[in-house]
Amino acid sequence: MTNTKIKIKNLYKIFGSNPKNAMEYVRNGLSKQDLLEKHSHVLGLRDINIDISEKCISVIMGLSGSGKSTLIRHINRLIEPTEGEVVIDGDDVLAMSAEELRDFRRNKASMVFQKFALFPHRSVIQNAAYGLTIQKIPEKEAEERSQHWIDRVGLSGFENHYPAQLSGGMQQRVGLARALTTDAEILLMDEAFSALDPLIRTDMQEILLDLQSELNKTIVFITHDLDEALRIGDDITILRDGEIIQQGSPQDIVMRPSNDYIADFIKDVNRSRVLLVRSIMVPADSENGPKIGMNIPLEEALSQLSSKQAMEGSVVDSEGKVVGKLDLSTAIEAIRRPERSSNDLQYR
Amino acid sequence: MDFFDTFPAMDRQGLRDLKKGIDSSFREFSRSYGEGIEDFFEPLLHFLVWLEKLLINAPWPVVIVGIAILAWLGSRSWKLVAGTVIAFLVIGYFGMWKDTMATLAIISVATLLCISFGIPLGIWMARSERVQLAITPVLDVMQTIPSFVYLIPVVMLLGIGKVPGLIAVCIYAIPPLVRLTNLGIRLVDKEVLEAADAFGADNRQKLFGVQIPLALPNIFAGVNQTIMMSLAMVVIASMIGVKGLGLPVLRAVSNQYLALGLLNGLAIVVLAIIFDRVSQAYGRRLQAHREGTGHD
Ligand SMILES: Nc1ncnc2c1ncn2[C@@H]1O[C@H](COP(=O)(O)OP(=O)(O)OP(=O)(O)O)[C@@H](O)[C@H]1O
Ligand SMILES: [Mg+2]
Numbered sequence: 001m002t003n004t005k006i007k008i009k010n011l012y013k014i015f016g017s018n019p020k021n022a023m024e025y026v027r028n029g030l031s032k033q034d035l036l037e038k039h040s041h042v043l044g045l046r047d048i049n050i051d052i053s054e055k056c057i058s059v060i061m062g063l064s065g066s067g068k069s070t071l072i073r074h075i076n077r078l079i080e081p082t083e084g085e086v087v088i089d090g091d092d093v094l095a096m097s098a099e100e101l102r103d104f105r106r107n108k109a110s111m112v113f114q115k116f117a118l119f120p121h122r123s124v125i126q127n128a129a130y131g132l133t134i135q136k137i138p139e140k141e142a143e144e145r146s147q148h149w150i151d152r153v154g155l156s157g158f159e160n161h162y163p164a165q166l167s168g169g170m171q172q173r174v175g176l177a178r179a180l181t182t183d184a185e186i187l188l189m190d191e192a193f194s195a196l197d198p199l200i201r202t203d204m205q206e207i208l209l210d211l212q213s214e215l216n217k218t219i220v221f222i223t224h225d226l227d228e229a230l231r232i233g234d235d236i237t238i239l240r241d242g243e244i245i246q247q248g249s250p251q252d253i254v255m256r257p258s259n260d261y262i263a264d265f266i267k268d269v270n271r272s273r274v275l276l277v278r279s280i281m282v283p284a285d286s287e288n289g290p291k292i293g294m295n296i297p298l299e300e301a302l303s304q305l306s307s308k309q310a311m312e313g314s315v316v317d318s319e320g321k322v323v324g325k326l327d328l329s330t331a332i333e334a335i336r337r338p339e340r341s342s343n344d345l346q347y348r
Numbered sequence: 349m350d351f352f353d354t355f356p357a358m359d360r361q362g363l364r365d366l367k368k369g370i371d372s373s374f375r376e377f378s379r380s381y382g383e384g385i386e387d388f389f390e391p392l393l394h395f396l397v398w399l400e401k402l403l404i405n406a407p408w409p410v411v412i413v414g415i416a417i418l419a420w421l422g423s424r425s426w427k428l429v430a431g432t433v434i435a436f437l438v439i440g441y442f443g444m445w446k447d448t449m450a451t452l453a454i455i456s457v458a459t460l461l462c463i464s465f466g467i468p469l470g471i472w473m474a475r476s477e478r479v480q481l482a483i484t485p486v487l488d489v490m491q492t493i494p495s496f497v498y499l500i501p502v503v504m505l506l507g508i509g510k511v512p513g514l515i516a517v518c519i520y521a522i523p524p525l526v527r528l529t530n531l532g533i534r535l536v537d538k539e540v541l542e543a544a545d546a547f548g549a550d551n552r553q554k555l556f557g558v559q560i561p562l563a564l565p566n567i568f569a570g571v572n573q574t575i576m577m578s579l580a581m582v583v584i585a586s587m588i589g590v591k592g593l594g595l596p597v598l599r600a601v602s603n604q605y606l607a608l609g610l611l612n613g614l615a616i617v618v619l620a621i622i623f624d625r626v627s628q629a630y631g632r633r634l635q636a637h638r639e640g641t642g643h644d
Contacts, residue, residue: 076546106548117543121561121637131547133557162637182547 005186005218006052006075011084013070013242016041019082032241044070045242048084052235055216057208059233061223067242068222069114072190075220076109077101088186106135110179114191116171118163118178125150125159127174131182149177153207169200173207180211187219194223205232226265230254230274238262251279255334272299272335280334281315281324289313294323298331305331378505389511392457396510400453400591404446411449412436419622423629432626435618444593444615451582451592451619454510458517458578463571466522470529470570471555480530487523495520495584503588513590517581524573532566533559568631575627579620593619 014022014035022041032043045067052058062068073079074086077093086093088108096104110131118127126133128146137145150159153173163171172192179187193201209232212219223229229236230250238246238253246258254274257263278294292301292313305313305328312327358366403411412433419432439448473480499516506512536559544558560567586594593612600609 078542078545102548102550104548105546111543111546113539113543115539117537117539119540119543119558130544134544134547134549134553164637178547188546 002053002055004051005054005089006050006220007085007087008048008050008052008071008074009085009087011045011048011071011074011086012082013044013067013074013079014041014082015044023082043242045074045081048244050237050244050247052218052220054218056234057212057219057221057232058235058237059221059223059229060237060239061226061229062239063224065241066239068224068239069190070242071239072188072220072222075186075188076105076111106131106182108184109186109188110182110184111188111190112172112175112179112192114194116163116168116175116195118171118174120163123160123162124155124166124174124177127163128177128181130178135182146177146181149180150174152180152211153177169196169204172196172204176204176207180215185218187217189219189221191222191224193228194225201228208232226269230269238265249279250274251276255279270299272302273297275334277301277315277326278324280330281326282330283323284314284325285322287314287322288325291316291320291322292326293318298335301326302328302331374501374504382505382507386506386511389506389515392461392514393509393511396453396457396514399457400450403449403453408440408445419626422626424633425629428622428625428629432622435622439615439618442611442615444596444612447591447593447596447612448615448619451579451594451616454514454517454582454585454590454592455575455578455619455623458514458521459571459575461514461518462522462525462574462578465518466525466570466574467529467567470526470567471533471560473526473530474533474559483526487526490519491523495581499584499588508589510590513585513588516588517578517585517590520581521574521577524577525567525570528566528570528573529563532563532570535566536562565631565635568627568634572624572627572631575623576620579616579623582616 012023012026013019014026016022016039019041022035022039025035025039026043026046030038032046035041035043048071050058060068060071070079074081075088075093077086077096081094088104091104093101093104119130122130125143125146128150129142132142132145147159150156153176155170155173155177158166158170163174166174172195175192179189193204196204205228208219221232230253233250236246236248236250236253237244240261246253246262248256251274253262254266254269254271257266275298276295277292277298280298281294289310290304290308290313292304292315294315294317301313305311305326310328312325314322315324315326317323357363415436416429416433419429420426423429436448439445469483473483495516498519499512502512502515502519506515540562541554541558544554549557582590582592583594583597586592586598593616596612597609597616599605600612
């Protein structure tokens, strides 16, 4: 497995006038609803434990109000926790002095925001260069480095425009360029693509995956959209009312939803696109039938099988070694919607 | 029953003593510090006198060209420049050139003075709840107290002349600038400020790189208000020795010279309109980036 880059341990956040006091009740198991009604404090996060792996895209998913923004802001300490630990590369973020924290934010973690949060008085290139300006990097170097990322996100020619002159998709490209320009190892993305319409969102996801295959940053990506989570996540954490209700790979979540809430969530997902061959193959070492890569989605595997009119294929790893077999009926069974929802269908 | 018929006021003797006490102690204060305060304002006085002389002694066409250039720089509108030039020609034609120049000088200096105190004060207010709580009532008093009332201590302290006039104008004209600077900074989008934080900006970088630039339209509206209010104060200031368009107005009131009062009054109005239009046009240009109409 890869190394843990960001370790969040027993993190609690309570909003209100006296959070320390309210911690008592929360530790004794009072629900978010009751805490709000009886003590007028808002439970933001309850006992969050996550290990975020280096060089992966870790998605944190949940509906509105589940505490996603609150959680991601603890990583660069834009929000102070009520209790708990955030450790990055062995350094305790909460123990940093104001100056160490600024250094950390300048060099190690950059952020992309849901509503873009661009500087309206700075041009595109000045926005992209913001992090470097803050670090007092000479103007010429800052300009070259920002130009590079402006080109990479596909905004060449718009350097001297102002944010108000750009469409939403373009503004978020500026947001992305601004975050990439500082060369930070950690990229925090709070619903970065949620405000964009579907086509542009897919575009942006592609840009991100493309960049990631080459940059290998540690990305924490927040979304409320399951398709987006499954598409780009190496790892998914699902939040509900400030608590983690499931953590795992996209396949884990789709194959083994830990409760009805999640099962309900995933029932409309196109499973053939999410599930990878490796998650449903059965171990085997002898070859029979056409070769199928272990890391391709089922959709693709099925079309390969049917084009060769085979009932089963042998699954191979990236070096071509046989590691298992996939037969058509297992694959189709896996793609079917889970039991519960087919029952639902019968009632209609 | 007596109690309900007459208000239980302090007895006359006591009241007289109290007022006397206040008067004499303030007189004492001004006797011992008045000179020091005057020295403090000495450079300001020099500057004001210098500017006034410059405007009055320079050949009038040069002054008009200078004003036209300033109007152009501020507004980038030929119409406004033409209007300004015509207005000044008319003012000069009716024999009010000198007074107008004197007024121009005191307005300029008062505005500069207000800016150099008002903007830092507004910034300070925006950065601390406690400062805001302390300063807001002071601003309220400055804006509501009749100007004649604070003329008294100012005159007691500094006598009659340009500097006390200047101070009176500033007391009257500075509050909107302080308020709007404070407001402008507080209205800066929280998310944009959070972004600055996320990239590791320190307080200075946030203030000068984000908050002030984004508050500029509001700050500028404050400057505009300050200019307007100092113009409005010109007549009252002339009561304590400020030269300019206010003086003839004052004379006109006491002697019932209708035409004199009207002409000088109109000159003040014309100045106000010019200042207002030019500074508003400038303020709008500061916000060009908000409208998506690009400027470079
Ligand atoms: N500053 C605050 N004061 C009080 N309550 C807050 C504050 N910030 C967040 N909360 C509460 O904490 C909970 C989690 O909020 P958060 O913004 O993290 O949700 P989210 O998952 O990001 O939602 P969204 O998808 O709408 O952005 C909500 O119930 C919210 O009302
Ligand atoms: Mg959010």
